[in-house]
Amino acid sequence: MRVALLISSVAAAFCLSACGDKPQSAGGVKGDVAPYHGVNNKYAQPGWKAGDKNSWEQALKVRTQNNQNEYARTGSR
Amino acid sequence: MARMKFICDAERCIECNGCVTACKAEHDVPWGVNRRRVVTLNDGVPGERSISVACMHCSDAPCMAVCPVNCFYRTDEGVVLHDKDVCIGCGYCSYACPFGAPQFPSTGTFGLRGKMDKCTFCAGGPEANGSEAEFEKYGRNRLAEGKLPICAEMCSTKALLGGDGDVVADIFRNRVLQRGKGAEVWGWGTAYGSKQAGQPPAGVKS
Numbered sequence: 203m204r205v206a207l208l209i210s211s212v213a214a215a216f217c218l219s220a221c222g223d224k225p226q227s228a229g230g231v232k233g234d235v236a237p238y239h240g241v242n243n244k245y246a247q248p249g250w251k252a253g254d255k256n257s258w259e260q261a262l263k264v265r266t267q268n269n270q271n272e273y274a275r276t277g278s279r
Numbered sequence: 280m281a282r283m284k285f286i287c288d289a290e291r292c293i294e295c296n297g298c299v300t301a302c303k304a305e306h307d308v309p310w311g312v313n314r315r316r317v318v319t320l321n322d323g324v325p326g327e328r329s330i331s332v333a334c335m336h337c338s339d340a341p342c343m344a345v346c347p348v349n350c351f352y353r354t355d356e357g358v359v360l361h362d363k364d365v366c367i368g369c370g371y372c373s374y375a376c377p378f379g380a381p382q383f384p385s386t387g388t389f390g391l392r393g394k395m396d397k398c399t400f401c402a403g404g405p406e407a408n409g410s411e412a413e414f415e416k417y418g419r420n421r422l423a424e425g426k427l428p429i430c431a432e433m434c435s436t437k438a439l440l441g442g443d444g445d446v447v448a449d450i451f452r453n454r455v456l457q458r459g460k461g462a463e464v465w466g467w468g469t470a471y472g473s474k475q476a477g478q479p480p481a482g483v484k485s
Contacts, residue, residue, distance in 0.1 A: 229364075230349070230365065231349065231350060231352050231361075231362040231365055231405060232362055232405040232406075233405065234352070234354065234360065234404065234405040235407065235408050235423075236354065236355060236356075237354075237356065237403075237408065237422035237423040240408065240423055240424075240425070241408045241409030241420060241423045242408075243409045243424075245419075245424050246409075246423075246424045246425060247424055247425030247426055249425070250425050258425065259280075259281050259443070261425050262281065262422075262425070262427060262442060262443060263281075263442075263446050265425075265426070265427060265442075266427060266440075266442035266443065266446045267446065269427070269432050270427075270431060270432070270437055270440050270441075270447070270450060271437075271453075272437055273450075273453055273454070273457065
C-alpha cells in the first residue's frame with residue numbers, strides 16, 4: 203500500500219511538473235536613437251553637426267525649402 | 280521641435296508612381312509590398328484626382344491603440360515606428376488604419392516571420408542608425424543622414440510634400456494662394472486632427 207502511494211505521488215509530481223508557469227519577460231520595444239545623432243556611413247549629408255539637434259532641424263528646413271518649394275527656387279512669390 | 284508630416288496635393292499629382300518606385304528602390308522593399316501607392320479617384324472621368332497614400336504618421340495613431348503587443352512607438356519628431364522583433368503579425372493595425380498602410384509580406388527579407396511592414400518616413404527603426412540590421416528590417420534611415428523621405432524628394436511635380444509640418448504647410452499655403460484653389464489636403468484632418476490646417480485664408484476661393 204505504501205509503495206503504491208509512493209509511486210502514485212511520484213507519478214503525480216512528475217506529471218504536474220509540466221503545469222508550471224514559466225516567467226514570460228518580453229523585452230518590449232527596443233530603444234531607438236534619435237535621428238539627429240546621425241549615421242556612421244558615407245551617405246550622411248554634410249552641412250550639419252551630428253548630435254546637435256538644432257543644426258539637424260535647421261538643415262532639414264533648408265533642405266525642404268530647397269527641394270520641395272519651387273516658388274523659392276524660381277524666386278517668384 | 281520638428282513634427283514630421285506628409286501633404287499630398289491632389290491638384291498636382293499626375294499618377295506617375297515615381298514616389299512608389301523611389302520608395303521600393305530606396306528601401307529594397309520586396310515584390311508584392313508597396314509601402315506607398317497612388318490612388319486615383321474617378322479614374323478616366325474628367326476631373327479625376329490622384330493622391331499618394333502611405334502611413335501618415337498620425338498624431339493619435341489608431342494602429343498604436345489597437346496593437347496587442349505594443350510594438351509601436353512615436354519618436355520625438357512625430358514619426359510612428361514599430362519594432363519588428365515585438366510584432367506578432369496579427370493584423371489588427373491593418374484593420375484600424377484609415378490609410379491602409381500596414382503591409383504583410385509573406386516572402387523575402389521582411390516576410391519570413393510575417394511581420395508587419397509600413398512606411399517609416401525614411402526614419403528606419405529601433406536598431407542602430409544606418410546599420411545593416413536596420414536596413415534589413417526597416418530600410419534606409421534618411422532622416423539620420425540629414426535627408427527627407429525619398430518619395431517627397433523624388434516627386435516630379437512636388438505634389439507630395441514631406442518634412443517638418445510647419446514648413447510643408449507653409450509651402451502648401453503659398454501654393455494655394457498663388458493658384459487660388461485646391462486647398463483641400465486629403466487625409467490631413469484624419470491624420471493630424473486639424474480640420475483648419477491647409478484651409479485657405481478668408482477670401483480665397485477653393
